[in-house]
Amino acid sequence: MKDPATQVSRRGLMKNLIASDRPKRYAMVIDTRRCIGCQACTVACKSEFSVPLGESRSWVESIEKGNFPDVGRNFLPRLCNQCEKPSCVSVCPTGATYKRDEDGVVAIDEEICIGCKYCMHACPYGMRYLHPNTGSVDKCDFCLHRVEQGVAPACVNTCQGYARIFGDINDPSSAVSKMLETNAVSVLRPAMGTEPMVFYIAADSSDERYAERTGVYVRVETNRRQQKRV
Amino acid sequence: MLNRRKFVKLSAATAAASVAMNGTLSQARELPVFGGKDYSPATGRERKAVPSACLNCVTRCPNIVYVEDGRIVKIEGQPNSIRSEGKMCAKGQGGVNHSNDPDRILYPMKRVGKRGEGQWKRISWDEALDEVAGRLKVLKDAGTPEKFMFHYGRMKSSISKMVKTNFLGAYGTKTIGNHTSICEGGKWTAQELTWGKHYDSWDFDNTRYVLNFGANPLEAGTNHIPTAHRLIRALTTREVKMVTVDVRLSNTAAKSQEWLPVRPGGDLALALAMCNVVMSEDLHKGHGEEFLKFCKVTDTAEDTLENKVKALKDNFEQYTPEWAEQHCDISAHAIRRVAREFATNHPACLVSYRGAVAHYNGNDTERALQTLAAITGNIDNPGGRCLAVGPKWKYPKVKKMPKGRKLKIVDGPKGAAAIPSHHMSHNVLKMIKDGSAGRPDIYMSYMYTAVYANGDVQENIDVLKDESLIPYSVNINPFYDESAALADLILPEPPYTERWDWEDMVSPVQIPEYYIRQPAIPPMGETRDFGTVACQLAERIGIDLGFKTKEEFVRLSCEKTPAIKAVGGFEYMKKHGVYHDPKAKPKYYSYRKELKPKDYEKATVILDEATGTYWDWKKAKHKSAEAAQKKGYTHSKGAYKAYVGQRIGNKVYKGFKPDKLNKSGYFEIYSGLMKDKGFNPMPTWYSIPEHDKMGDNDMIMTTYKVATQIHSRSQNCKYLTELYHDNPAWINPLDAERRGIIEGDEVKVKSEVGEITIKARITPAVKPGVIAISHHCGHWEYGRYASGNKAPMGHEDDPDLKRMWWKGNHGAHPNWIIPNAPDPINGQLRFMDTVVQVMKI
Amino acid sequence: MLEIHWGLPVIIYLFLGGLGAGAGVVSASVFLRSHAGDASEGAFDIARWGALIAPIPVIVGVGALVFELGSFAVGDMFRWINLFLTINLSPMSIGSWLLALFVIVSLVYAYTFLGSNSRPGDEHHGLRKKMAWLMVPLGVGVALYTGILLGAMPSRPFWNSPILAMLFLISALSTGVASILLMRCIFGGSSSDAKGVEDSKYLLSSTDMLLISFEVLVVFLFIMYAHLTVGGVEHAIDVVLGGSLTSLFWLGFVVIGLIIPILIELKYVLPRLLKQEHYAMPHAMELAVCMLVIVGGFMLRYVVVIAGQVTGPIGI
Numbered sequence A: 001m002k003d004p005a006t007q008v009s010r011r012g013l014m015k016n017l018i019a020s021d022r023p024k025r026y027a028m029v030i031d032t033r034r035c036i037g038c039q040a041c042t043v044a045c046k047s048e049f050s051v052p053l054g055e056s057r058s059w060v061e062s063i064e065k066g067n068f069p070d071v072g073r074n075f076l077p078r079l080c081n082q083c084e085k086p087s088c089v090s091v092c093p094t095g096a097t098y099k100r101d102e103d104g105v106v107a108i109d110e111e112i113c114i115g116c117k118y119c120m121h122a123c124p125y126g127m128r129y130l131h132p133n134t135g136s137v138d139k140c141d142f143c144l145h146r147v148e149q150g151v152a153p154a155c156v157n158t159c160q161g162y163a164r165i166f167g168d169i170n171d172p173s174s175a176v177s178k179m180l181e182t183n184a185v186s187v188l189r190p191a192m193g194t195e196p197m198v199f200y201i202a203a204d205s206s207d208e209r210y211a212e213r214t215g216v217y218v219r220v221e222t223n224r225r226q227q228k229r230v
Numbered sequence B: 001m002l003n004r005r006k007f008v009k010l011s012a013a014t015a016a017a018s019v020a021m022n023g024t025l026s027q028a029r030e031l032p033v034f035g036g037k038d039y040s041p042a043t044g045r046e047r048k049a050v051p052s053a054c055l056n057c058v059t060r061c062p063n064i065v066y067v068e069d070g071r072i073v074k075i076e077g078q079p080n081s082i083r084s085e086g087k088m089c090a091k092g093q094g095g096v097n098h099s100n101d102p103d104r105i106l107y108p109m110k111r112v113g114k115r116g117e118g119q120w121k122r123i124s125w126d127e128a129l130d131e132v133a134g135r136l137k138v139l140k141d142a143g144t145p146e147k148f149m150f151h152y153g154r155m156k157s158s159i160s161k162m163v164k165t166n167f168l169g170a171y172g173t174k175t176i177g178n179h180t181s182i183c184e185g186g187k188w189t190a191q192e193l194t195w196g197k198h199y200d201s202w203d204f205d206n207t208r209y210v211l212n213f214g215a216n217p218l219e220a221g222t223n224h225i226p227t228a229h230r231l232i233r234a235l236t237t238r239e240v241k242m243v244t245v246d247v248r249l250s251n252t253a254a255k256s257q258e259w260l261p262v263r264p265g266g267d268l269a270l271a272l273a274m275c276n277v278v279m280s281e282d283l284h285k286g287h288g289e290e291f292l293k294f295c296k297v298t299d300t301a302e303d304t305l306e307n308k309v310k311a312l313k314d315n316f317e318q319y320t321p322e323w324a325e326q327h328c329d330i331s332a333h334a335i336r337r338v339a340r341e342f343a344t345n346h347p348a349c350l351v352s353y354r355g356a357v358a359h360y361n362g363n364d365t366e367r368a369l370q371t372l373a374a375i376t377g378n379i380d381n382p383g384g385r386c387l388a389v390g391p392k393w394k395y396p397k398v399k400k401m402p403k404g405r406k407l408k409i410v411d412g413p414k415g416a417a418a419i420p421s422h423h424m425s426h427n428v429l430k431m432i433k434d435g436s437a438g439r440p441d442i443y444m445s446y447m448y449t450a451v452y453a454n455g456d457v458q459e460n461i462d463v464l465k466d467e468s469l470i471p472y473s474v475n476i477n478p479f480y481d482e483s484a485a486l487a488d489l490i491l492p493e494p495p496y497t498e499r500w501d502w503e504d505m506v507s508p509v510q511i512p513e514y515y516i517r518q519p520a521i522p523p524m525g526e527t528r529d530f531g532t533v534a535c536q537l538a539e540r541i542g543i544d545l546g547f548k549t550k551e552e553f554v555r556l557s558c559e560k561t562p563a564i565k566a567v568g569g570f571e572y573m574k575k576h577g578v579y580h581d582p583k584a585k586p587k588y589y590s591y592r593k594e595l596k597p598k599d600y601e602k603a604t605v606i607l608d609e610a611t612g613t614y615w616d617w618k619k620a621k622h623k624s625a626e627a628a629q630k631k632g633y634t635h636s637k638g639a640y641k642a643y644v645g646q647r648i649g650n651k652v653y654k655g656f657k658p659d660k661l662n663k664s665g666y667f668e669i670y671s672g673l674m675k676d677k678g679f680n681p682m683p684t685w686y687s688i689p690e691h692d693k694m695g696d697n698d699m700i701m702t703t704y705k706v707a708t709q710i711h712s713r714s715q716n717c718k719y720l721t722e723l724y725h726d727n728p729a730w731i732n733p734l735d736a737e738r739r740g741i742i743e744g745d746e747v748k749v750k751s752e753v754g755e756i757t758i759k760a761r762i763t764p765a766v767k768p769g770v771i772a773i774s775h776h777c778g779h780w781e782y783g784r785y786a787s788g789n790k791a792p793m794g795h796e797d798d799p800d801l802k803r804m805w806w807k808g809n810h811g812a813h814p815n816w817i818i819p820n821a822p823d824p825i826n827g828q829l830r831f832m833d834t835v836v837q838v839m840k841i
Numbered sequence C: 001m002l003e004i005h006w007g008l009p010v011i012i013y014l015f016l017g018g019l020g021a022g023a024g025v026v027s028a029s030v031f032l033r034s035h036a037g038d039a040s041e042g043a044f045d046i047a048r049w050g051a052l053i054a055p056i057p058v059i060v061g062v063g064a065l066v067f068e069l070g071s072f073a074v075g076d077m078f079r080w081i082n083l084f085l086t087i088n089l090s091p092m093s094i095g096s097w098l099l100a101l102f103v104i105v106s107l108v109y110a111y112t113f114l115g116s117n118s119r120p121g122d123e124h125h126g127l128r129k130k131m132a133w134l135m136v137p138l139g140v141g142v143a144l145y146t147g148i149l150l151g152a153m154p155s156r157p158f159w160n161s162p163i164l165a166m167l168f169l170i171s172a173l174s175t176g177v178a179s180i181l182l183m184r185c186i187f188g189g190s191s192s193d194a195k196g197v198e199d200s201k202y203l204l205s206s207t208d209m210l211l212i213s214f215e216v217l218v219v220f221l222f223i224m225y226a227h228l229t230v231g232g233v234e235h236a237i238d239v240v241l242g243g244s245l246t247s248l249f250w251l252g253f254v255v256i257g258l259i260i261p262i263l264i265e266l267k268y269v270l271p272r273l274l275k276q277e278h279y280a281m282p283h284a285m286e287l288a289v290c291m292l293v294i295v296g297g298f299m300l301r302y303v304v305v306i307a308g309q310v311t312g313p314i315g316i
């Protein structure tokens, strides 16, 4: 509680949710056409934070679809969406999870978090996990510790497909801004109303139920402990 | 907490020191710096960055290893590398786990129980070195150095020069086995037969069309990261079309515009038919025609274009698309269309790897593919299939070497392979068992697991376990793999993150890149770089190598190599890790370089009339020019080393320089060497005998690599094995239904050499009739993360051990049921061929 | 299938919290309605039992909840205090404060009933009455908020329904009533007034019956609305309509916790209700009904907590 940012975020919760005057707005565009499912990002993220086995801040889903010989496989890299209306923040009873005024990144103060796991349920994307060492919840934070030093997030840095484009959308000349300007993008599960700041180009939209209806084979899986899409 | 710190404002322009982008994405101008720096998320402190090089796979990308509190915590790509452009694959980053593997071997270990029993005692280096050197000296003194067999796997660059060239050379043994025949040796032989050198380089940055036969460059490949990220850039940013021929939908096939699900080994028919289309439709005209000048297509040393074209038409006439359809299951229509596309989208890049060559008929598949590239003018051109370019390091060499002696056990039984230019390592143990060519007294293996990586695992175990066949066995290893478990002595090497090397892998931009590997932390425990150990053994035997450690060797090499010396030598390399000449131009069309008369008018250089080749009779170890003329270039042993140039018309060109075989300086579509061995000199159809005899219920098993594992060596990397620890067999729904198999069932897969039990993954992403199993899983040693079994010298210092959620789920190894059978021409192990029966249990 | 992050401790907490709050509310309202306990000794007795019961399950439940905290699991005993260093609009934050107040108030309220000579109009009467006034809203709050807690998230379509809070409230009241009945059954009334006892028992049973009827209705609404929706909610409800939790839900909760108890209660309540006959539920029956209702209440929490976690949003 020595932290002024957290104080602000606690008291000004509602204000933060509708704040639109951040100095920076970090966002990511993921161009799935360029993603080859190599998992370099997954391992970059895992090792950057020594994420414990069984948990992940980021992963890549694989969507295999079609009937032989017309079969395709696409990939969907996943990370915290740094939502504009983060439901994880609105349910947090301690204010440990908050959206940063300065750049919109949703962060967690691990000293305040009590590990009640409420936010884990509230996140419609399954992006949060309980860190077994700290007893606090953890998730992707856009690699703030790197970004604050001007270095690209670990996953972006390593992405060999250049599928992950990161930057400040307040800056119209940034690559993200341009990508957003010139491409049709979508966000994940828009119906959840969280207004993600991670945007996708050409994201696959299939789920398993689609297979039942059409008789087309679909397999959606991840390499995480939870093999299914969450 | 970091999130408390105020954001540091950075000027967008200065931060963009990245060379990483040359696509149309303007990302390079973006605020964040790409790589080169990392910070601790816990403390915010900058992590120590050590420029070094990966060795998890053969690609050996330059990297940066980050250290925090004396531990290796993170690995990233080297942003200044022109090869990787700062990118790094999952496996390379998973390399962080090697150093901290709780099952790592930290001390020399000597067997105490029976061989293979798993009883070990820690001994000192002095004891270990005395023991090995003592035995080595006995053999050397007895004049039988060949009874020391050295068997290596991923030993490249400086370590190879230290150990193979210097140490083994000075010791005098040539009983040296490698692993190339289980790798891509077959492709190399075929390339040596055609264009002389082995590695090829695919110029995706400039290509307009990519046709891929049995390679999986987006997941694997010997130049993986440097080519993969360029390929995806070509496919997306430039919308280059790619067609992939594979028996299953690899991720590369999935990212290609078209997947041609070929019958295993049917690639040859497909390639021949594509040549047929090109020739019969005169699509060779233009670029192909131009290139034919540099090709040998007939028996005649220098033939006319008409004759060459006629010879090609004649040879390929029989291989119509309709004919091929019967052998490869790709429709004649598709064959024609793709062949036309390939021939008319110049430059086009023809890609091939193990899926095409690890077959009975792999040699001619690769020759046919080389031909296809040649007749469309896509050889060594921008955007095509190029001759590999790598740096030329100079290094210290022992002056006086004895004439080496060898046991003839590395090329397989007599007649097993006609031209095994990369040996038949998978038959070494068989040969030892057989004994007719002698047996080594000392078997030392390095970075290689004969037990696990070859076919017929049981036989490998039986031989390695048998003290009457192999009296003394030394394994050099950071980890307790299946081969180490069968050794008498294990010499612990630190993983590559704690070693020195200079490196030299192929550059996809046709500009050589020099780079080094340096230890990010001192070797843990008592581990020692084997390069240094070799020096210490030499010293004990009484051999003076002229250097004492790997570090010294690397330093001396930096001083000897002019390009490096000029920029500051060893110190420069330690600081920067990589170097390339910023003024260098990409190297294409090297064969077109005209030699100056002074090059071939030397006293010792003569012209071989039969081939049009200039060669140096002295270098070829002939007594006189006459003796050389008499024997002729082709039939003089090792004459390729004396190659000077190729006469074409009234000019002498650098031509296609031979590497291991006495081919001419032409690109040899017509191979006199093949003819000499009794094969058709032109690419020819061979069907696979076992496939011809297949029963109705038989299937063909193929094996493959995944993006997150390397062979048998990365399963101790917890971050990788968490992602991929189980390797269910891919079975098409049609085959599954016939056998009553459903997703997740345990199935039995049986071949002539054994059977395995494996989980089924029912997927349309594999061709009916094919069962595809990756070869990464099914360890029974290699520590807890890999197999669930603790190494006898394992420790408990990794809290993640108790979080390993895949315990008991370690997959099944297919090599138990793959026979160690070779391609009869080049000796390549036929990994993609095995006929099996698959049944539900 | 998604992983379970909230396990038995949370289920126990939701169940006991509801039961305690229910008992407290019933106690306080019976007490207040019977002219602050003056009217009948039977009513006072009910109020007394309810008051004595209320704090205990809530405290035990909160205790269980602490075990589910990640911070507690890593040995940090007191980080949960952070809950009370802030107040915000999170249902959990509001709930924690409610719970804390409820525990304090219910303890004071229980205190006023302690001692064998506590009776209407004794020296604690004033305090008791004030506390009773507090107990009603706090109890209702606690019982409701457990449902709001779960219902507040679109990410958990099974939970994401305003009806859930109603369901939890009614279930809390009904288990609260059952727990009072059970206690009285086991330990007997302290009253010598047989008519009063019968009246109060009748009162409780008929209340319970009414509550269960409401519960059946609310369950029906819950299922119907979920089923009639499209998308994630419809998908999620499948888990009780033909999925892994179907039998537990229908047998464990609906049949055991609702249908059987209501049938039994009908059998004994109807004669008095319709024909003004004596209300005479046999002791064993009474015990059985109470147990069934309590088990049913637990099953409800169990099924709901698990079902909410094994289902999730669909699509990407």
Ligand SMILES: Nc1nc2c(c(=O)[nH]1)N[C@H]1C(S)=C(S)[C@@H](COP(=O)(O)OP(=O)(O)OC[C@H]3O[C@@H](n4cnc5c(=O)[nH]c(N)nc54)[C@H](O)[C@@H]3O)O[C@H]1N2
Pocket: B057, B058, B091, B183, B184, B213, B214, B215, B216, B217, B219, B220, B221, B222, B223, B224, B245, B246, B247, B248, B250, B262, B263, B264, B265, B266, B267, B353, B354, B355, B356, B702, B703, B704, B705, B706, B707, B708, B709, B710, B711, B772, B832
């Ligand atoms: N991730 C990863 N990368 C690696 C390695 C690794 O272990 N893991 N190892 C490195 C080494 S040493 C090597 S040699 C290279 C090898 O690199 P590649 O040769 O590209 O890889 P493989 O998986 O051996 O084989 C390539 C493809 O051949 C397909 N295939 C199998 N049978 C047939 C067939 O009959 N016809 C056709 N057309 N295709 C077939 C397989 O499905 C597979 O997708 O990779 C290097 N890079």
Ligand SMILES: Nc1nc2c(c(=O)[nH]1)N[C@H]1C(S)=C(S)[C@@H](COP(=O)(O)OP(=O)(O)OC[C@H]3O[C@@H](n4cnc5c(=O)[nH]c(N)nc54)[C@H](O)[C@@H]3O)O[C@H]1N2
Pocket: B153, B154, B179, B182, B183, B184, B446, B447, B448, B449, B450, B453, B454, B476, B477, B478, B479, B480, B481, B482, B493, B494, B495, B496, B530, B703, B704, B705, B710, B711, B712, B713, B714, B775, B814, B815, B818, B831
């Ligand atoms: N079925 C099937 N089998 C295959 C293949 C296939 O596609 N299918 N691919 C084949 C191919 S392409 C290849 S190249 C071979 C590779 O076969 P190998 O050369 O045997 O495989 P590696 O994974 O390189 O590792 C060999 C051993 O090196 C040890 N090792 C790891 N790091 C170090 C180190 O730093 N120092 C030392 N001294 N030892 C180390 C490990 O213990 C490991 O067991 O496998 C082949 N086997």
Ligand code: SF4
Pocket: A091, A092, A093, A094, A095, A096, A097, A108, A112, A113, A114, A115, A116, A117, A118, A119, A120, A136, A137
């Ligand atoms: S687990 Fe931590 S961050 Fe999440 S809601 Fe609870 S206190 Fe907030």
Ligand code: SF4
Pocket: A079, A080, A081, A082, A083, A086, A087, A088, A089, A106, A122, A123, A124, A125, A126, A127, A128, A139, A194
């Ligand atoms: S993705 Fe989930 S965790 Fe991330 S901000 Fe959105 S709701 Fe919160």
Ligand code: SF4
Pocket: A044, A045, A046, A048, A057, A058, A078, A079, A080, A139, A140, A141, A142, A143, A153, A154, A155, A156
């Ligand atoms: S931004 Fe950082 S924390 Fe987030 S997924 Fe990428 S590497 Fe992981």
Ligand code: SF4
Pocket: A034, A035, A036, A037, A038, A039, A040, A041, A042, A060, A075, A077, A158, A159, A160, A161, A162, A163, A164
């Ligand atoms: S690193 Fe890039 S290309 Fe690879 S899986 Fe991640 S997002 Fe996709």
Ligand code: SF4
Pocket: B054, B055, B056, B057, B058, B059, B060, B061, B088, B089, B090, B091, B092, B093, B223, B224, B225, B226
């Ligand atoms: S491609 Fe090979 S050498 Fe390069 S980073 Fe990956 S594993 Fe390392």
Ligand SMILES: [Mo]
Pocket: B182, B183, B184
């Ligand atoms: Mo290989």
